[in-house]
Amino acid sequence: MDPAVRDYLSALVATARAVLGDDLVGAYAAGSVALDAYRPGRSDVDAALVCAAALDDGSKRALVAGLRHEALPCPARGLELVVYRREVARSGTPEPGFEVELNTGARMAFRVTWSPGERPAGDGRFWYGLDRSILHQGGYRLLGPPAAEAFADLSPADLRTLLVDALRWWLDRPTPAGDAPAPGAEDAVLGAARALVRLRHGVWLPKDAAGRRLVADGWPADLVDRSIAARAGGPPPSGPAARAFQRRVLAEVAAG
Structure with missing residues (x-):
């Protein structure tokens, strides 16, 4: 793994742990990092966190505040982070099902989606099920059980x-x-x-x-x-x- 990305992901997990405590039960790199195709200067850092239960509004906002680029600079084009409840990650559902989604970075527009219902249909709702399928196959474990156990594949x-x-x-x-x-x-x-x-x-x-x-x-x-x-x-x-x-x-x- 690119050393700068490795250090960044370690800091990301530490920050998430500080906010969520024992409710953080898994953390995984996805996308190009997980598939060993990361390209400095071009790729994003994709990450998924798994929490034991639904997050309240305060926890969501504290997590976003701690992980946005201004607080934790991302060495890549940007961070694409999605947080799932454990039961959703293991369900194999095709629905988005996330708790909160964050896009942030020096070359990425800042965006937070606080619940799946806020996701505009025109932006696509297929991303999450496909990303969880990729995580099931080859997610890079940072914390918690192996990705194949944490995420179920699609039918x-x-x-x-x-x-x-x-x-x-x-x-x-x-x-x-x-x-x-x-x-x-x-x-x-x-x-x-x-x-x-x-x-x-x-x-x-x-x-x-x-x-x-x-x-x-x-x-x-x-x-x-x-x-x-x-x-x-x-x-x-x-x-x-x-x-x-x-x-x-x-x-x-x-x-x-």
Whole structure:
């Protein structure tokens, strides 16, 4: 693990413990850190905390105050933190089910969502079930039981439903017309690749590795290679090329 991220996560757990005490029963790194794909300067730090019971308003606010970037500087682009009750984490539910959600960082807009009901539908409600599925497979344990015990996976039907929702959400994002490079198209392509690899092979892979797995499955390499190169600073693919790829993936995922 990147040393700066390791130290930051240790401080994050200590801060959360100071606020929640014995109610903090688990802490896990997720996303690129958990999948061994963290890129300094590009990646976020994704983390999940597990609490024994529902948090009251004062505990939520104290946790946010202690973990926001101004109080605990994040060495990455930003922190994406979600807190779950233990029973929700272990339930395998496709619903958001979180206690509080915090986005904060030097290059990330500050945002707190105090309950799932405040989450705008247009921002997507599929993220949480998919993130917990990733945590079940490979969450990096910082505190508490192994991630595979702390988080239940989704049922096959719920997994497919959330993947379809995610792919449709990405397709709804605006993109420039024409064949000019479209910023963000690389993440749309490789995110779609990761969704299809999860459905086909039953494993969550980092985005670059998922793209390469689809190429090994026989998908054209040009778009995937360009998307991987774009994540290292090269030009992204065009919007129409990315959308064609996404629609092909969506058709297979939706068909099951």
